[in-house]
Amino acid sequence: MVNAKINGIEIQVEKGTTILDAAREKGIRIPTLCYLKEINEIGACRVCLVEIGGKKNLVAACNNVVEEGMEIFTNSPKVQSARRTNVELILSQHDFRCATCVRGNDCNLQRLARELNIIEIPYKIEIENQPWDHSFPIIRDSAKCIKCMRCVQVCDKIQTMGVWDIINTGKRTSVSTVDMQNIEDMDCALCGQCITHCPTGALRERNDTVKVMDAIMDPDQIVIAQIAPAVRAAWGEGFGLSTEQATVGKMVSAARQIGFDYIFDTDFSADLTIMEEGHELLERLSHEKDAKMPMFTSCCPGWVRFMRSQFPDYVDNLSTAKSPQQMFGAIAKTYYADILGVTPDKITCVSIMPCTAKKYECAVPQVNDSGADRDVDVSLTTREFIRMLRAAQVNIDTLEEDAFDEPLGIGTGAGVIFGATGGVMEAALRSAYYFVTGKNPGADDFSIVRGEDGIREVTVDIAGTPVHAAVVSGLGNARNLMERVSRGEVSYDFVEVMACPGGCAGGGGQPIHDGLELACQRGQKLYALDKGSQLRFSHENPAIVQAYDKFLDRPLSHKSHELLHTRQAE
Ligand code: HC0
Ligand code: SF4
DSSP states (O other): OEEEEETTEEEEEOTTOBHHHHHHHTTOOOOOSSOBTTTBOSOOSOOSEEEETTOSSOEESSSOBOOTTOEEESSOHHHHHHHHHHHHHHHHTSOOOGGGOTTTTSOHHHHHHHHTTOOSOOSOOOOOOOOOOTTSSEEEOGGGOOOOOHHHHIIIIITOOOOEEEESOGGGOEEEEGGGOOGGGSOOOOOOHHHHTOSSSSEEEOOOHHHHHHHHHOTTOEEEEEEOGGGGGTGGGGGTOOTTTSOHHHHHHHHHTTTOSEEEEHHHHHHHHHHHHHHHHHHHHHTTTTSOSSEEOOOOHHHHHHHHHHOGGGGGGBOSBOOHHHHHHHHHTTHHHHHHTOOGGGEEEEEEESOSHHHHHTTOGGGOOSSSSOSSOEEEEHHHHHHHHHHTTOOGGGOOOOOOOTTTTOOOHHHHGGGSTTHHHHHHHHHHHHHHHSSOOOTTTTGGGOOSSSEEEEEEEETTEEEEEEEEESHHHHHHHHHHHHTTSOOOSEEEEESSTTGGGGOTTSOOOTTOOOHHHHHHHHHHHHHTOSOOOGGGOHHHHHHIIIIIOSTTOHHHHHHHBOOOOO
16 A cells, blocks of 8 residues: 555555546546546646646656655646646647537536636647548547547557557647548448547537438428437436436437437337347258358447458358348338338438447448338437437427337337347347247346456357357457457357447447446346336237238248348449
8 A cells, every 4th residue: 555645635545546546536636638547548638737745847647656655736826727738738729619519518628628717728729620531420520639549549449440540740749540541441440439439529420410301301201210229228318317217208209309200119120130130040050060150240330340351251150130220221111111102212211329330331232122222311320319309409308208100119128138238149049049949938048148248258058059159349359259269269159249348338329428438327228128128029029020921921031131131242
């Protein structure tokens, strides 16, 4: 242990504790800007400066440890003055048109400037504008970048993709893509984790809300929305609602006020995915010798992009089942268009997703098969959805409970848990057990696959057949697992991978709370919704049973293959 004083208060902390952690333990606030625990502890922004008794130079609290006998001052006049100067200098290189910034209400820099009472900038304002392709799903505005390095670190350390880097030196030091390459030509997985870790509005998703409003205003278009599982666990965060307040019924009611004609549930097509992917798994297991094993889930476009660029030899191991987003679009523009008695081009299908990669996925030709231009026309993030609700002046306090429309709004608890890491695996195992035995297992019999670890390995028993499975979230963990698979060190039958840590609950399109990782908490909400569902097995979804009866015939039928499975790259 080490003894020291912070602002005259005696402290005793473990050797190696940083000054920042020691202060936080005592409830003493030291402002930070670039700091992210265990991801970015490099003192780049110089905002967490503190004074050490007897020392001339101030030091950063985030990457200096408490030493025996140290006297630390977190808010001396010298500290206040230096901190203020540093923030003024950052602001002098920052485009602070906050009124039109997506982070205008939750920007760390803005908060800090207010907190430090900065009203005028005494320095010459010099803004850097790097070019960017604004049609790309991830938008970078260099004029808002504060060079904090968080995007560089999260992309390197957690996702191992290395898209971002420091460029130039000295006064011209900046952040950009590695060697300033065009991001389209890089292997960016589009997971959006750089966005959720950015403290300002320098990184954001492409704004597709205008396209949605244009379609809503077009009298010839029927605009339908599908809402992804993980969105229900997070939309209320945008309005400061508690879990109890932010019900699914209120989310539907709020979405209606935007002007959609029908509000449906991606849980419906998550159940459909299980029907197809569950049968595909059993088919692969029964031809184990010539089937590509393990089978990997394919519903996360971030993971699919990663697989294509980093481990191309394993692409055929991906399930051919499309993601629920794309299955929904294909069904909406065929089966549902028939129900409405309209041609597919009359329907605009909008998905509301916790994801930035889904914006890319809906444009991939191999997953567009309804005959319309696109099966899913526009994919919005949860954050864009929240912005649309604000723009529609939705009064959150007076929202009534409402229900999804039918039939594509009927989903089961198995569909809900897709949004949490392990959920696709668990839902698939529930139904695979039924497909093999004709009997349901206990709904929670496979809960062993749940958990917070980035890589989880389990062996489950399906009617006497052991199934070796792994559940992975985060691309760094995915790389680790794939390296072990390719070296032959491990072997599995079925592997679920989600690009974002914690799965879609922690997706790159979810609300941002600086430095707070809420994936696990949101996942718990999804498990609670599953527990409270009357239907907990995808194969018991009456709307799915009906869709097979009336339209698709059976899982893996010719029609299912045509509409619900990925065509190989042409
Ligand atoms: Fe997900 Fe999905 S679970 S990827 O995270 O499979 O985005 O929520 O919508 O498509 O259902 C995202 C979430 C989905 C899809 C589903 C899957
Ligand atoms: Fe998108 Fe979910 Fe994959 Fe993240 S884990 S990239 S949110 S689909």
